[in-house]
Amino acid sequence: MSYLQRQLGGRTDPAQDAGWQDAPGRKGFFTDTSICIGCKACEVACKEWNAIPLDGLALSANSYDNTGDLGASTWRHVAFVEQDADRIAAARESGRRLVELGMPGVGAPAQAATQGGAPAGYGVLPAPVEDHGPSLGDMLTETRAFEDRSPEDGASHGTTVDGTPMVGALPEFRWLMASDVCKHCTHAGCLDVCPTGALFRSEHGTVVVQADICNGCGYCVGACPFGVIERRSDASTTVRGDGHVPNIGIAQKCTLCYDRLQHDQTPACAQTCPTTSIRFGDRDDMVEAARARVSQLHEQGFTEARLYGANDDDGVGGTGSVFLLLDEPEVYGLPPDPVCATSRLPEMFRTAGYAGLGMLGAAAVAFLGGRS
């Protein structure tokens, strides 16, 4: 692909395309939502390090999520999704479908129903619920009864993607927690459309806003296919002693802690994450770790596990922040097929050019048509 084409779409090295010489290598996050415990330490660490003002205190009644979504004053956001058994089964089914589609990196399915393969499955008893639900004794009896069955019946809980029989039924309930963040896209819609150059591509391949250049046109807000960047409103509440709220009217988002990266430090959220759900490093290593982790989960029977953003051939050329999800992306509020609108820009300008020529032609007809 030529230099100009690479600027708008497809797989590429964004820092090099932006003109950086000897860039230090693209950095990124790998957010493994399967081990997120929803402590929100990432949100807090991010707010503290970046001195982000408060944007309201309210209970949303949406599980434990009182933050809502990513925005000007929320650069990390932990999503909480509560699901019943039907939804879990549906998530598994969609995961199995992805495997059967033969997505990239997946070879032929492993040999079916390997006898003697490691047993796989949730296999963990759900904690007894206070006051209702089955008692712990009943659950233990049920588990024992199941384990005592003959191997032929053992397949009744289905198999993993590799064909290993599963042990243990799906849980009746699960809680998905996921820490969302700016994706630092390879082809970033916000960066492409910024008319002032306030948004720029850093040497680490990340996308950063320069608050002193941004004039608050708001174009990047609508151009982000993930709904990440936002203009800070004057409704924000200060967290500083002098009562000042910085950057009102200016677009704000995660910088992947550009200031910390310049001193070889880990971003605040990744450093604080107590479960290593948020990992930080070279993007290539992150993608590799993500692939290894999704394989591991599949082997353990979590067919619903999948990666988000690890494909460099998608609509945004791959994202700097890679996620491991346990359901379809829209369940977490992520778009299922995001496209950087600028990748269609040549086509749009061409159409507009035809329309403009048509207008000139119409004007010519209007003036010359009357003379005859």
Place this chain on the structure above:
Amino acid sequence: MTTSAFDSYRPPDEGGRRRRRPSLRDNVSGAARSMARGSSGWLTGDGGGRREAQAVPDVEFSSYYGRSVVKPMPWKHEIPAYLFIGGVAAGSGLLGTGAAATGLDVLRRRSRLTAMAAVAVSGGLLVSDLGRPERFLNMLRTVKLTSPMSVGTWIFSGYSAFTGVTTAAELARMLPQRSSGPVGTVLRLLDAVETPAGVGQALFAAPLAAYTSVLLSDTATPLWFESRRHLPFVFVGSAALAASGVQMVLSPVAQAGPARRLALLGVASDLVAMHRLESQLEEDGVREPMETGHAGRMLRTAKALIVAGGLGTVLAGRSRAVAVVAGAALATGSALTRFAIVDAGIESAKDPKYTVEPQKARLEQRRAQGTVDDSIVTVR
């Protein structure tokens, strides 16, 4: 506690204790979603008697508590107003240059002055919509071809410069007598550059009218992005009919012949392109925001005004009164079209279904065609 055989049909957690919140059980059910949005009737599903029960259930996909996936543009009414007035500026510039070429003095003067006024108002609207208006000049510190707003800023700046020259030439012609000395030099200079400036104004007018469609389409806003193939034709048509409508109001009937013809061509372009745009959006499943609510009402009114204005334009050659009414109808129709499209786009960004459903559909379509390597979701 169990006293009846029917009690077995009860949910297991009922019976004296606080009823479990439905969102605990299934946060993606319609009941929980309507509860999260604060509307009543999650228990009975009938909307609390204020609304009829839904005959068709919500389309199946799980959103995150009904929250939007993409952010709506933070643009207020200044931007649709600019789309309209910028369109008037562009069309007036074309009319002014055409009139200068064909010797229609009144049409030329009034078109050029209209263009200047519209440019001034447009500039004000654009600056006032910024989050930090005092930094508006930052747009001029860079040229960025990937940003339709940057490209548009330069188109607008170029157009404004040419419009300034042609307006100055018009004002000079209005001076009571030709002066000598430095003023005279300036006036002679203006005479010399008037024609080139008029040509420049016409050449910048077309991109000025068309670029705003790219400005909207080059975003993640579902309705605007899916409109990208037809919106430019709607916008140039709308600009042509709006500017022509304004000149039908301002200029005498004898001079406004070209404006009437341009208005009719604009009406034809607007109506045909709008029809094709609506079919396209219907296909993509994002037409609803343009049909319903405030935007839907505005768009229906706009269409009626444009059709009526077009019919009036046919008869406007005979009567100034008819011309004024038809011209005003056309201009109002254009303004309403712009407001409706911006409004519908912002609505389409607020509801996750307009983002998720078309994306899922196109993903499925690609998979059905055998393309499985371009999805953002992968396994292993």
